[in-house]
Amino acid sequence: MPQEGRPVFRAVERSKVYSAVADQILAGVRSGAFPPGSPLPAERVLAERFEVGRGSVREAIRVLEHAGVLDVRVGSGTYVVGDGGSEENVLRARAAVAGEHSPLDLIVARASLEPVCAEHAATARTSNDLRVLEDLVLQQERVIREGGDPSTVDADFHLAVAAASHNSVLFALERTLVDLMRERMWSELKDRSRSRENQAEHYLEHHRQVFRAIERRDHRRARQLMAVHMSEIETGLLSELGSSQEEGPAERP
Structure with a gap:
């Protein structure tokens, strides 16, 4: 039982943070803000812009890479795949964020x-x-x-x-x-x-x-x-x- 005068804390669902980041990156890819072949800003920069932890950015990038939207190149950066904004890849990414299958x-x-x-x-x-x-x-x-x-x-x-x-x-x-x-x-x-x-x-x-x-x-x-x-x-x-x-x-x- 919480003591009187103390706030009641509830666990924050981490999935909601990284899914929101993934959704915004997807929107940027589909709108052309991140054209095919272009690099994303560095992980640190994205974390600052989204005002989230770098872990959430990293998880969002991992999901989008698995869905075929992004290409993570070790030592080089993260790039938008040529057809990363296709309907199929976007649906696969959104399904992954939701814990489902495309x-x-x-x-x-x-x-x-x-x-x-x-x-x-x-x-x-x-x-x-x-x-x-x-x-x-x-x-x-x-x-x-x-x-x-x-x-x-x-x-x-x-x-x-x-x-x-x-x-x-x-x-x-x-x-x-x-x-x-x-x-x-x-x-x-x-x-x-x-x-x-x-x-x-x-x-x-x-x-x-x-x-x-x-x-x-x-x-x-x-x-x-x-x-x-x-x-x-x-x-x-x-x-x-x-x-x-x-x-x-x-x-x-």
Whole structure:
């Protein structure tokens, strides 16, 4: 219990400091205040300008380097990468600051795995697998018709396709990806993409087609259809990303 007259202190979240620094550097890169190939001010100078500790600046630079925005050259300084201000790199940096994974990195992983799951499901599925998949398609149709959020049943369908492959490693990998799809940045971007006119119905039709190919044991078609589905999800995410990144001009720190 705090003694009377003494202030109550709360721990300051360090992540909030370095994330604010990272956001300002990103804004400077995107606005052209830090052009491609140009050096950032020295760490000490940035710490003074931002009025933060050098540790926070160092952590912000580390995150932005990992995201492909900055290039730290030992003995030379820190430079803006040529395409460091691209939508993909900015999203990756913001996801890292938030402790999440970039939605675009997630779709790349899904596009690598899920067509393989569909291909193997078409050759290994059982009658029970087909019942589960068909029921999920019907559930998704009902949710969309009633104006609900189909994200959960959508993810369940993809997990069921992996389960139908009867390959425990594929299923474990898909389960990890489904868990990552619960992260805030993925959920928000995908929800905006799905809310576009007829987009939810369009994704539902993809699921119907994948199900039918699996039902017919057409493994080549199942793989192809799932690959098309992943490609169109990526296109939708990129479209939403382009429309949501509206930065005002940033002052040079």
